[in-house]
Amino acid sequence: MFSFFSRKGPTTAYINSVAVTVNPNETLLQAALRNGIDFPHSCRVGGCATCKCRLIEGQVKELTQTAYILSDEDLDQGCILACQSVPKTDVRIEVDLSRQAAKRRISGRVLGQDKLTHDIVRLRVQLDESLPYKAGQYAEIALASQPDVKRSYSFATPPRADAQATFFVRKVPGGAFSSRIYDEALVGQGITIEGALGDFWLRPSPAPLLLVGGGSGLAPLLAMLSEALDARVERPALLLFGARTQADLYALDTIDAIAKDWRGGFRFIPVLSAEAAGSDWTGRRGLVADLIPEALVPGAHAYLCGPPPMVDAAQSLLTRAGVPREHIHADRFTTLHDAAVAVPA
Ligand SMILES: Cc1cc2nc3c(=O)[nH]c(=O)nc-3n(C[C@H](O)[C@H](O)[C@H](O)COP(=O)(O)OP(=O)(O)OC[C@H]3O[C@@H](n4cnc5c(N)ncnc54)[C@H](O)[C@@H]3O)c2cc1C
Ligand code: FES
Secondary structure (H helix, E strand, O other): OOOOOOOOOOOOEEEEEEEEEEEEOOHHHHHHOOOOOOOOOOOOOOOOOOOOEEEEEOOEOOOOOOOOOOOOHHHHOOEEEEEEEEOOEEEEOOOOHHHHHHEEEEEEEEEOOOOOOOOOEEEEEOOOOOOOOOOOEEEEEEOOOOOEEEEEEEOOOOHHHOOEEEEEEEEEOOOOOOOHHHHHHOOOOOEEEEEEEOOOOOOOOOOOEEEEEEEHHHHHHHHHHHHHHHOOOOOOOEEEEEOOOOHHHHHHHHHHHHHHHHHHHHEEEEEEEEOOOOOOOOOOOOOOHHHHHHHHOOOOEEEEOHHHHHHHHHHHHHOOOOHHHHHHHEEOOOOOOHHHHHEEE
């Protein structure tokens, strides 16, 4: 029997009419997966919107602010994030399970590991067959030698006919996957990639573009820009790239090549947050998001990618500057650390 009364004990979630028991403090996603439902998900920490579903009846407690991740249309339709929703009553939700079924898993091998900075490596992979994706999306990657350690990485280039894929991986201190990719010699080793995932891609529009990337967050932005360049897109673009010091800047040759052929005017501004005061750097200093108020042109559509604090700061500055939510697109590079902080035991 469906109950609307708030309860401390287990509740029941009807997921596309299938009844599932949800334990106290359990999220809808955790309950669905525990009960064998192949519920679409990826980051599990409210950062990717893959677990988006529609709340038809009942109430949930939301663990994080979801308004930045979900569009106005999603919110109007009563969408919630299953990984961030703990039922307060019995609930009824609808989810498109075909999205998970459409995810493909393709094997391949590591072609190259090019160290771009002291902590970012370009991982090149030869896949056994092409994986269709939109520039800006990401995939879950696992090494064949450690299949249970699976992490999300954004494609750094648009899809290629030769089924090669490229990722920028930042070595996270204490990180199980990224340390291996940066430190170990993996060329020739087996790898699987699963995707494509995410809602981050360039929406067609003539509006000026404001792209803001931090660290390895440059990857999907460069993929989008390269794809747009090939498609002869013509719109003004400003790329803000946040890094700590000059030693953290990379892919400048790729950015130069895009800028040279871009139609509609291209500007690139690197912003350094920890460059030594007396150094020879004559460019901008500070936090990249803080440049937004002066860089923003009327009517611009924003694409933000990188560490969650940078994305969150940029989103709130854009909102305060009056940019409508549907014109702000973001991908947050959340980690297990963020998950441990955000999701209750
Ligand atoms: C949609 C999306 C796209 C992404 N794209 C990229 C990309 O293109 N490039 C990129 O570099 N990264 C990207 N990331 C981040 C990436 O998926 C990994 O999270 C990151 O590389 C760290 O993985 P790891 O295995 O090295 O670290 P993990 O082993 O996952 O650990 C991460 C950090 O958390 C700490 N930690 C681990 N477990 C716990 C715990 N239980 N409690 C507290 N702390 C803990 C570790 O010490 C470490 O500091 C993306 C993330 C998302 C969600
Ligand atoms: S899995 Fe829920 S937002 Fe990523």
